[in-house]
Amino acid sequence: MKKADRVRWWTYLLLGVATLACVFPLYWMFVVATTDTATATKLPPEILPGGNFFHLAGLVFTTVPFVRSIINSLVVAGSIGIGHALLCSLAGFAFAKLRFPGRNALFLVVVLTMTVPTQLAVIPQYMIISSLGWVDTLQALIVPGLASAFGIFWMRQHLATTISDEILQAARIDGAGTWQIFWRIAFPLVRPAAFVLGLLGFVTAWNDFLWPFIVLKSPEMYTAQIAIKALQNSYSIDLGLAMSGSFLATLPLIVLFVFVGRRMVAGIMDGAFKG
Template structure:
């Protein structure tokens, strides 16, 4: 097979249509509304920082202090001494990273199988995947807890990790993406060369869809980092807490300082904000790309 034919067979990722959008002059009030919305999104996060840094008892001051102070180190130290917060940051990082990598791989592989491979029962299995998306797992938390308890996983991190390693949404998303970005001719050419589907996935498909798998992993990371109900049910001892449960524990200590839970929330949000600064644009593009378009 010649090298030249193959790049032609790769359908370029569909260029986002620039056409989108109304034309004509943008009115001033368009900016006014959008700016207001942006402020509404930013302000609560700013407020979190203000209260966590404005000093002892500032949360109870009247009129409220509106600018950040210099007391952040004291409250951060208080957070670290009230609950094992560093440990909970580590726990959250371990859980969220494992889930992100696991989801990106399992969903990409399954999405590839559903998009490009032919096997008996494929459509029926895919319908099952889609159906599972509509049933939230919350309603069966009681039997889920029984299973975890039977496995002896109560109060362990694998109780959070293992159930989250694959996601129906992720499979659906990757299938759409692989269908639209990878041409059948390319895969057939590789088939004729005798490549197995496993080799095709790793050498051809995965390098092309890596950006999409990255965004999917990112969404998995954020969801897992922010999850509350399930860790709240299975985690018992403070050393196993994820950051979200640590926030709840800090909230129980409100009598220490009203700013304590705010400082904890700020610390729990900060890692995601840092990540967001670097990859936020790709997340926006990923969400809009995965969006179902009528």
């Protein structure tokens, strides 16, 4: 092997530093979430977790309706994840495999919507939700997030490369309708990609803050993220409380990541630009 082909030691050093930087804040969150205020405010700081985890976690559950918050988050993120996997696959299928007038122009519109900043329009968005009578409900969070331009773009790419026109032709000759072709042939073939897209939708919805913060009013409707904010308001009482809430609100995603993180990484890289 030529010298230039070897991996240099500083490559590992830099990647090691980056890995540490990625993981340490989560570790630190756990450390502070396990120590009492006296320890958390001690200098030099305690670097190892303390024994206070269950005490603080218990406080989280009594200060805010945290179980409800986690359930709300699961409902919202779960619905959006499933909605994404289905609706974006369906639209991606139409753009990748069906011929219809205006197809290319409409797809261009889909791509262009990705560049439209809509978060700054929260005031009229709130007015619309309000006129639908959806303020302080979970559907106000679910419905707007059911499909995305990014998801359609992503599924179209997968459908275009995975499914050959011959298969579709054969199915048509056998008398299958468009819906059957999608549901029985196309979708099963791109299910792995749709699964990763659903996961990304789930993670984004789970972590969303601004919109739930505006729309949700009563503590029973809070998602986990808004519960963190509510815990922070009582920050002065206990430094570890908001940290414990943050840790508990992140824990489900960490568990999820342990099981499907590899597929998420592969999915993100598959969906990215090539060349």
